[in-house]
Amino acid sequence: MEHSKFDTIIHAPNRLQICALLSPLDQVEFRVIRDELSVSDSVLSKHIKQLEDAGYIKQKKSKVNGRERRWFHLTIKGRKAFELHVKELKRIVRGSL
Amino acid sequence: MTNNHKHIKSKEAQKALDSIKEMENAGLKRVLPTPKFLGSILGILIGTQIALLGAEIRTFNTILIVLIIIMTIAIVNKNRSAGVTERIQLTKKSIILVLICILPLYFLAIISGQYLHSSFNYFWAPFAIGGLVTIGIWSLVFSAYRSHNKRFNKDNN
Numbered sequence: 665m666e667h668s669k670f671d672t673i674i675h676a677p678n679r680l681q682i683c684a685l686l687s688p689l690d691q692v693e694f695r696v697i698r699d700e701l702s703v704s705d706s707v708l709s710k711h712i713k714q715l716e717d718a719g720y721i722k723q724k725k726s727k728v729n730g731r732e733r734r735w736f737h738l739t740i741k742g743r744k745a746f747e748l749h750v751k752e753l754k755r756i757v758r759g760s761l
Numbered sequence: 762m763t764n765n766h767k768h769i770k771s772k773e774a775q776k777a778l779d780s781i782k783e784m785e786n787a788g789l790k791r792v793l794p795t796p797k798f799l800g801s802i803l804g805i806l807i808g809t810q811i812a813l814l815g816a817e818i819r820t821f822n823t824i825l826i827v828l829i830i831i832m833t834i835a836i837v838n839k840n841r842s843a844g845v846t847e848r849i850q851l852t853k854k855s856i857i858l859v860l861i862c863i864l865p866l867y868f869l870a871i872i873s874g875q876y877l878h879s880s881f882n883y884f885w886a887p888f889a890i891g892g893l894v895t896i897g898i899w900s901l902v903f904s905a906y907r908s909h910n911k912r913f914n915k916d917n918n
Contacts, residue, residue, distance in 0.1 A: 680777055684784035689792065689848050696844035700787050735846075750781060756774040 668752035671745050673718045678703060678711045683746045686721065686738045694734040712736065720745055786913075791845045794909050795836050800902030803832045808895030811867070815874020815887025870894055 674683055681701050686692055698708050715721045720742030724735045738746065795803075810825040840846065849856070874887030 675777070677777075677780070681780060681784045684781040685788045687788075688785050689788050690846040692788065692846075693844035696791065700784065750778070753774040753778050753781075756771050757778065759771065 667748075668755050669745070669748040670752045671749040673714060673720065674746060674749045676711070678707070679715055680749075682708075682711060682715060682736075683720070683738065683742065683749075686736060687743065687746055689737075691724070691735040691737045694736065697736065715742070718742075718745075788845060790913055791843050792847045793840070793843055794905035795902050796839055797902060797906060799832060799836050799839060801899060803829065803836065804895045804898030804902065806832060807898060808891040808893075810891075811870045811874065811894050812888045812891025814871045815890055816878055816884070817875060 674680055678701060682697060685697060685700055694705075694708070697712075698705060701708065712721065712723075716723070719739060721736050722739050724737070726733050726735065806825055806829050810822065810829065813819070813821060813825070870890050871887075874890045877883040877886035
C-alpha cells in the first residue's frame with residue numbers, strides 16, 4: 665500500500681480542479697474544462713502546460729467540422745499522483761479531528 | 762501557533778476536498794447516457810433485423826445494417842459533442858469477454874427464430890424474439906437514464 669503524498673503541482677486550486685474534473689472521465693475537451701473552471705483560455709493553457717510538463721496530463725488533437733479540438737486525459741502517473749494527493753488531504757483532515 | 766497552523770491546514774485541505782468532489786460531480790454530470798430517441802431507434806432497428814432474419818426475409822438486411830451503423834455513429838458523436846468521454850472501468854479482457862457473450866446471443870436470437878419458424882411453423886416467433894430484443898435494448902437505455910437522473914438528483918438534494 666502506497667503512502668499519501670502532498671503534491672505541490674496538483675495542489676494549486678485551478679490545477680486541482682482540472683485533475684478532479686479529469687479523474688472520473690476518460691477524456692475532456694478544452695472548452696469544457698474552461699467552462700467548468702470559469703477561467704480564460706490563457707489561464708487554462710498555463711495550468712495545462714504545467715501539468716503536461718509534470719507528465720500528469722496528455723492531450724490529443726482532433727478535427728471536427730474543420731475546427732481543431734483539444735482533448736485532455738490524466739496519464740497513469742497523473743492519476744496516481746492525484747490519488748495520493750487526495751489521500752494526503754484526507755489524512756490532514758482526519759488528523760485535525 | 763502550531764495548533765493554529767494545523768487548523769488552517771486542515772481547513773484548507775477540507776476546502777480542497779470539497780472542490781474536488783464538486784468538480785468530479787460536474788464532470789460526471791456531463792457524461793450523458795445514450796440519448797433516449799437514438800437508443801430507441803437503435804433498439805427498433807436491431808429488433809427488426811433479428812425478426813426479419815429469423816423469418817428468413819433478407820431483402821432489407823443491407824439497409825438495416827447500414828442504418829444500425831449510422832445510428833451507432835450518431836450515438837458516439839452525440840456523446841463526444843458533450844465534450845467529455847466516459848471512463849470505462851472495464852479492462853480490455855473484460856470488454857472482449859462481454860463481446861464474446863453478446864455476439865452469440867445475437868446469433869442465438871436469429872437462429873431460434875429461424876428454428877421455431879421452420880420446424881414448428883410459428884411464423885410469429887421471429888417477430889416475438891425481435892420484439893423482446895427491442896424491449897431489452899429500450900430497458901437498458903431507459904434504466905441508464907433513470908440511474909443517471911437518480912444519482913444527480915440525489916447529489917443535488
